[in-house]
Amino acid sequence: MSLPVVEGVVVIALSALLVWGIRFLGLVFGEKLPRTGFFKRGMDALPGAIFAALVFPGIVGAGIPGGVAAGVIFIATRKTGNVLLALFLGVGTVALLRGAGL
């Protein structure tokens, strides 16, 4: 069963409004924060902290292949600076280790 078209459009419009609202409120919040001291240190560290939060549960969830792949990605990125190459090596490592039964 699927939603009727009109209802679907209403759902999408409402969702779009709320998702945009979050994006916009974040921007307003970021504008209001002082750019010195405590808040500057926090905001400067925020992008890296978000990255750590984004990737770590995914690496742990992928088990041993995920951990090994993370190591491969780390070395590939540090040595070559090529993100696309690191992506292929990382995904390839996971596929290979899973194929080997890990």
Place this chain on the structure above:
Amino acid sequence: MRGEFFRGARAAIPVSLGIVAYALVFGVLVAGKGIGIGTLAFMNLAVFSGSAQFVLVGMWQGGVSAWQMALAAAVVNVRYFLLTAAVAPMMEPYGWLGRAWRVHFVTDENWAVTMAENRRSPVGANFLLGGGVLVMAAWSLGTLAGHGLGLAIPHPERFGMDFAFTAIFTALAVTMWRGKSDILPWVVSAGVALLASRSLPGAWYVLLGGLAGAFTAAVKKGEPA
């Protein structure tokens, strides 16, 4: 200005390739739910968030109010609050209207690419926008192709495809590393995120982990302000 837009788009090519693969799978799911291609295209442009769209399509069978569906879609995107807070300085040259539409183009992927580049040499909102437009194109083309082809990839995890996003974000994280001062905030962020991912639904773990890491850096003594 235009140069920066295209530089942003070019930098987002690797992440966009990952997005196409993910989008194909989503397009197949959408077709399976009986959602029309026009509705899908509208959703891609208006909501423009993979995680929110997955949630919406998952609830599409009816029996749930429009508000509940929209709220569920919004909740999985609470992390955007922090992403856009971090790009606020880039948006300063623009008026509120200019910021209001540009902020729609912030996604995990082009945000990540922009932040990584910004660490090397400062970039502006047009770099972010260029990446966002390419991501939107990749997402739209991928989902529409998946919908049209109706292909199903059997066991995508066998090819490690489920790891693609973690892989690319890990690579980008490596480029973001600022040195020893990042160790403690990153460990705190990763630890909180892991705990939250196991105890809370949706993507709250990104928000909580990110906040915990940033707070740790903010209270650390001896850091240059």
